[in-house]
Amino acid sequence: MNKMSVKFLFPLVALIMLLIVLDRKVFMVPPLGTFLNPFIGVVQNEHTSNRNKKVNLEVSQKTEIVFDDRAVPHIFAGNQKDMFFAQGYVCASDRLWQMDFMSYISAGRLSEIFGKKFYVHDVIKRREGMSNAALRTLKYIENDQETKRALDSYTAGVNAWIKSLSYADLPVEYKLMDYTPEPWTNLKTVLIMKYVSADLSGYEEDVPASFLETVLGSEEYNKLFPNYYVKKRKEGFGIQRILDSLPVNEYINSSFLESSPEIPTGDFNPNVGSNSWVVGPKKSKSGFALLCSDPHLNLSFPSIWYELQLKSDEQNVYGYSIPGVPGVIIGFNDNISWGLTNGSDDVRDYYKLEVKDNYSYYKYDGKWIKTDSIIEEIKIRDDTSFLDIVYYSKHGPILSDSRAGDPELKGYALNWTLHDPSNEILTFIRLNKAKDYTQFKKAIEYYKCPSQNFSYADVTGNIAVHHQGKILAKKWKNQGKFIMDGTRSDQFSTDALPLDKLPYTYNPDEGYVYSANNNPYKSPNSPIIYGHYKEFRADKIDSWLSAKEKLSIDDMKTMQMDNTNRLAEVAIPVFLQKMPSGESKHLQEFAHWDYKYNKDSRIAQLFEIWWTKIKINTWDELLRYKSHKMRLDDLVLLDMICNDPDNKYFDLLSSEKTENASDIIDISFNQMLKDTTTGSNWGNLNKINIMHLSNLKEFSKTGIPLGGHPQALNSLSKKWGPSLRMIVEMSDKPKGYAVYAGGQSGNPSSDEYDRFIDAWENGRYYELKFFSNIDEGNAQAKYKWSLQ
Numbered sequence: 104m105n106k107m108s109v110k111f112l113f114p115l116v117a118l119i120m121l122l123i124v125l126d127r128k129v130f131m132v133p134p135l136g137t138f139l140n141p142f143i144g145v146v147q148n149e150h151t152s153n154r155n156k157k158v159n160l161e162v163s164q165k166t167e168i169v170f171d172d173r174a175v176p177h178i179f180a181g182n183q184k185d186m187f188f189a190q191g192y193v194c195a196s197d198r199l200w201q202m203d204f205m206s207y208i209s210a211g212r213l214s215e216i217f218g219k220k221f222y223v224h225d226v227i228k229r230r231e232g233m234s235n236a237a238l239r240t241l242k243y244i245e246n247d248q249e250t251k252r253a254l255d256s257y258t259a260g261v262n263a264w265i266k267s268l269s270y271a272d273l274p275v276e277y278k279l280m281d282y283t284p285e286p287w288t289n290l291k292t293v294l295i296m297k298y299v300s301a302d303l304s305g306y307e308e309d310v311p312a313s314f315l316e317t318v319l320g321s322e323e324y325n326k327l328f329p330n331y332y333v334k335k336r337k338e339g340f341g342i343q344r345i346l347d348s349l350p351v352n353e354y355i356n357s358s359f360l361e362s363s364p365e366i367p368t369g370d371f372n373p374n375v376g377s378n379s380w381v382v383g384p385k386k387s388k389s390g391f392a393l394l395c396s397d398p399h400l401n402l403s404f405p406s407i408w409y410e411l412q413l414k415s416d417e418q419n420v421y422g423y424s425i426p427g428v429p430g431v432i433i434g435f436n437d438n439i440s441w442g443l444t445n446g447s448d449d450v451r452d453y454y455k456l457e458v459k460d461n462y463s464y465y466k467y468d469g470k471w472i473k474t475d476s477i478i479e480e481i482k483i484r485d486d487t488s489f490l491d492i493v494y495y496s497k498h499g500p501i502l503s504d505s506r507a508g509d510p511e512l513k514g515y516a517l518n519w520t521l522h523d524p525s526n527e528i529l530t531f532i533r534l535n536k537a538k539d540y541t542q543f544k545k546a547i548e549y550y551k552c553p554s555q556n557f558s559y560a561d562v563t564g565n566i567a568v569h570h571q572g573k574i575l576a577k578k579w580k581n582q583g584k585f586i587m588d589g590t591r592s593d594q595f596s597t598d599a600l601p602l603d604k605l606p607y608t609y610n611p612d613e614g615y616v617y618s619a620n621n622n623p624y625k626s627p628n629s630p631i632i633y634g635h636y637k638e639f640r641a642d643k644i645d646s647w648l649s650a651k652e653k654l655s656i657d658d659m660k661t662m663q664m665d666n667t668n669r670l671a672e673v674a675i676p677v678f679l680q681k682m683p684s685g686e687s688k689h690l691q692e693f694a695h696w697d698y699k700y701n702k703d704s705r706i707a708q709l710f711e712i713w714w715t716k717i718k719i720n721t722w723d724e725l726l727r728y729k730s731h732k733m734r735l736d737d738l739v740l741l742d743m744i745c746n747d748p749d750n751k752y753f754d755l756l757s758s759e760k761t762e763n764a765s766d767i768i769d770i771s772f773n774q775m776l777k778d779t780t781t782g783s784n785w786g787n788l789n790k791i792n793i794m795h796l797s798n799l800k801e802f803s804k805t806g807i808p809l810g811g812h813p814q815a816l817n818s819l820s821k822k823w824g825p826s827l828r829m830i831v832e833m834s835d836k837p838k839g840y841a842v843y844a845g846g847q848s849g850n851p852s853s854d855e856y857d858r859f860i861d862a863w864e865n866g867r868y869y870e871l872k873f874f875s876n877i878d879e880g881n882a883q884a885k886y887k888w889s890l891q
Contacts, residue, residue, distance in 0.1 A: 169880035191260025200274035202427030206291040209298035232500040243524030257429040261287035352579035376620030377444035392560035396442025406845025418536035446554025454589030525551035556618035702786025716771035839871035
């Protein structure tokens with residue numbers, strides 16, 4: 104028997120004594136003894152699970168998980184139950200803390216982790232009705248046995264992984280924040296779906312819009328904020344205003360708005376959205392349909408996407424899942440492919456209430472109606488729990504009262520389609536195994552909130568795009584754009600558009616379809632619907648696809664990485680025509696510019712300054728009002744420059760002269776020349792931050808200089824952008840090419856944490872390994888797990 108070395112013994116004893124002393128928590132710092140323990144602490148997180156193993160688990164048949172050279176799991180199961188179990192198990196192995204943390208955010212439970220400083224966040228989440236909506240939705244969707252089986256199996260798989268963990272195995276975030284994972288539940292999955300829905304529900308302009316409409320009058324307001332779409336004109340660029348024939352409902356005045364709040368706009372960037380387009384066989388060089396999808400979302404570590412393949416006796420699907428949710432959200436199978444863009448419809452409405460008896464009653468059509476109430480327990484770490492009463496009117500939860508909530512929202516009810524029970528999970532379960540267009544259409548019928556555009560292609564060459572969701576029908580002009588009167592029944596409606604009224608395009612003569620958060624309600628027979636639609640990227644896609652007779656996969660890659668600012672591309676020729684003639688070096692540069700916002704471009708930064716000055720000088724009249732936070736549409740201003748150059752808004756308040764559009768362009772140009780930032784290139788100013796969900800900088804990647812722009816197809820802006828780029832060729836055996844911003848692992852110590860970032864930054868794609876059977880998978884396996 105070997106004796107222990109004395110030289111080793113003394114350091115070991117000293118280490119043990121130190122760990123005992125340090126093994127206690129001080130304020131929000133984790134117990135350092137446990138945290139630094141080399142046998143179970145943070146050091147253990149440097150080890151990864153990239154090795155072969157066999158595990159005895161609750162599967163009915165042997166299930167194989169093959170990991171390829173990019174750590175993408177390919178699950179081969181004998182049935183759906185085992186497949187979803189394996190998905191939950193493997194996803195938890197890579198992303199447990201992320202999925203768990205997202206459920207805490209959605210439920211308004213961050214105080215349980217971080218203490219009292221997150222109490223306000225949790226109150227707001229509870230007051231918004233997120234937790235209650237998730238509970239009601241779970242009860243609703245579990246009535247569908249197909250959904251319940253998938254959820255139960257996925258949950259069992261996650262819990263099997265959790266049960267296998269010792270403290271040493273816990274993700275580093277649990278150790279840093281000094282808490283442990285609780286058992287996974289079906290409710291947590293629903294909370295994540297609500298979290299994503301809330302993130303995609305847009306931003307709020309109801310209050311500033313109401314004030315501005317009062318100041319300007321309805322006619323002037325509608326000129327500045329029209330419902331429109333892009334119209335190609337022979338004489339130049341312009342917009343087509345949609346005739347709104349709905350009746351007028353006059354109720355907004357200074358008395359109604361006297362005590363109205365300033366509703367926060369949040370971090371949502373309305374210029375950043377998503378792109379998806381599909382090229383049919385007649386325009387494809389290969390003769391097969393090509394589907395492209397690049398959803399523009401918040402860029403984060405770990406990524407919102409988790410790549411995998413799911414194969415059972417009922418399906419074979421490849422794509423991108425959301426950690427914590429069963430199935431593939433964007434992807435393809437043996438027969439069809441699909442992509443997503445945000446529908447951009449306004450799905451949140453605010454109602455001003457008249458209440459009495461401490462919110463026990465609210466007035467409705469002259470009668471006092473008793474409010475409903477829910478007691479929400481907000482647990483606070485190292486402190487006493489807070490019991491909050493959330494009151495509900497028929498419109499929705501009352502966001503704030505004298506006790507708690509945002510004081511700016513006192514007495515307002517939120518009506519949000521997210522509150523209504525719906526089964527989006529079933530949409531993706533059915534899409535994953537859909538075989539044709541008919542099954543695709545049936546699957547997306549279950550999708551309600553928020554509205555999405557589903558693009559489609561199949562192996563037989565059919566292409567389509569469908570606008571899908573629960574969209575409230577409008578009864579009167581501008582309904583939902585402004586704060587509404589909660590005392591009147593004529594202002595409240597829950598009637599949704601029937602499915603046959605939702606816009607779609609199927610196998611058009613042009614041979615392609617596209618969606619980029621643009622207004623889909625533009626045919627003469629479309630209903631009047633309002634939203635935060637953006638047209639420039641859609642117009643660029645249309646221009647790209649119509650210009651070439653045949654398109655290849657390389658063309659699709661070039662399009663997704665295109666840094667051309669469509670606004671600049673349309674505006675510069677107009678500006679140069681309206682500018683006084685001169686020999687300015689910068690004018691010559693603009694005349695020969697390719698309009699690309701590449702990271703090394705200096706002229707891109709000049710145009711950014713020029714356009715910003717034009718906006719400030721044009722809208723100086725509006726900056727005086729409380730509603731100055733309203734985002735005036737760039738396209739409306741450009742249309743005004745092109746087609747109404749003598750509009751009164753071009754006349755500067757600070758000048759005695761009467762200016763027109765040409766004057767504003769010239770004045771703004773000279774102001775641009777004097778700007779101190781004109782020497783910078785675009786990459787020095789367009790720095791992208793990919794933050795860890797906890798905002799820990801050590802786990803983040805910040806200050807990445809990149810090209811792109813919100814008005815370009817490569818739509819990048821600080822912390823938003825193309826979270827995923829995917830291209831699928833629908834040949835007899837579909838071929839996929841993709842990259843996403845992140846990596847498969849949620850472990851910051853793993854090489855797989857940010858492995859794809861370099862490829863994502865530089866426009867490189869990975870060829871996706873879509874295996875037909877386990878033998879193909881085994882032949883290219885880096886390592887594998889067997890569940891039995």
